[in-house]
Amino acid sequence: MKNSDLLQRVLARYENLENAVVSPLGNGLINQTFLVTTPGRQLVLQRLSPIFSPVINENIAAVTRALAAAGLATPHLVPTREGRLWADLGDQDGVWRVQTFVAGTSFDKVQGPAQARSAGALVARFHRAVDDLDHSFVGVRAGVHDTAKHLTRLREALALHSSHRLIAQVTPVAQAILRFAADLPALPDLPARICHGDLKLNNILFHGSQPPASQQACCLIDLDTVGPMALAYELGDAWRSWCNRSGEDAVQAAIDLDVLRASFDGYAEGIARDLTRLERQALLAGVEWISLELAARFAADALYENYFGWNQERYASRGDHNLVRGRGQLALHEAFVATRAQRTAIVGL
Secondary structure (H helix, E strand, O other), X not given: XXXXXXXXXXXXXXXXXXXXEEEEOOOOOOOEEEEEEOOOOEEEEEEOOOOOOOOHHHHHHHHHHHHHHOOOOOOOEEOOOOOOOOEEOHHHHOEEEEEEOOOOEOOOOOXXXXXXXXXXXXXXXXXXXXXXXXXXOXXXXXXXXXXXXXXXXXXXXXXXXXXXXXXXXXXXXXXXXXXXXXXXXXXXXXXXXXXXXXXXXXXXXXXXXXXXXXXXXXEEOOOOOOEEEOHHHHHHHHHHHHOEOOOOOOOOOOEOHHHHHHHHHHHHHHOXXXXXXXXXXXXXXXXXXXXXXXXXXXHHHHHHOOOOOOOOOOOOOHHHHHHHHHHHHHHHHHHHHHOHHHHHHHOOO
């Protein structure tokens, strides 16, 4: 079946969308995303990746209601003609959903401290808005940040793929990762809280493309990963992404401490209360755990070659690309360890 025919079948599940104009939207790697334009409004249509259970849309509906009640801009799910949160067209044609469109600009790299401060403040307001949400989360992917599991998988990769063509290059990276793992700082014993779960910068919308609008964060998008999570992993993943000047495909890493400081100040201000000592300890340790965990995942997949996507124009194989990523995240982890004293001061410990 042609893609246009499939899209029309999906749109027919919704009121007043039969004659809408559909065009690709964004460059996301997980869900297929389209902009739906009608004479009266714009909407976002997505085909949900099979890695997610359709029931996660129930989580999204609950969280977005809480965000709206707190006065935050947020996309909302549009129900089908039958009142469902998604349209299931079967195994071959997939699960689809429609959301309201929120205008804004996204960035792949932080443009400067002012933008980072605003992003940190928006994340804090998100956390405040959902802190008291009474919802039983369903379909949440388990073990996403089970660092011990990822380190075990790395050891298994070395043992199972000892004759792999990249084993000589992967082994020293893996050995360094495992050495650093023994020295990870302890994570404080804090209860999980409702988190976004994937705070890379392009999941934050800003009011415009140029200052001052580009320095004003307005909306968090891509809510597939909302659910209970450790604060260390939430902000650790954000800072791993926001503060690395080099990017994920560079084997060297450089940390922008001005971005980290600004985003922490924004978060501390936006949370509207004093952060506890345990919370500050979590923010200090989280970036080290996340960067090393991701290094382990990339290094393992350099041998397994069955999980992460890869750039076929730049690399000879999935393994080659993931080896570069693993080296880069290891370098980032080393940079975070080297700046622990500065980061300790930034988070107020």
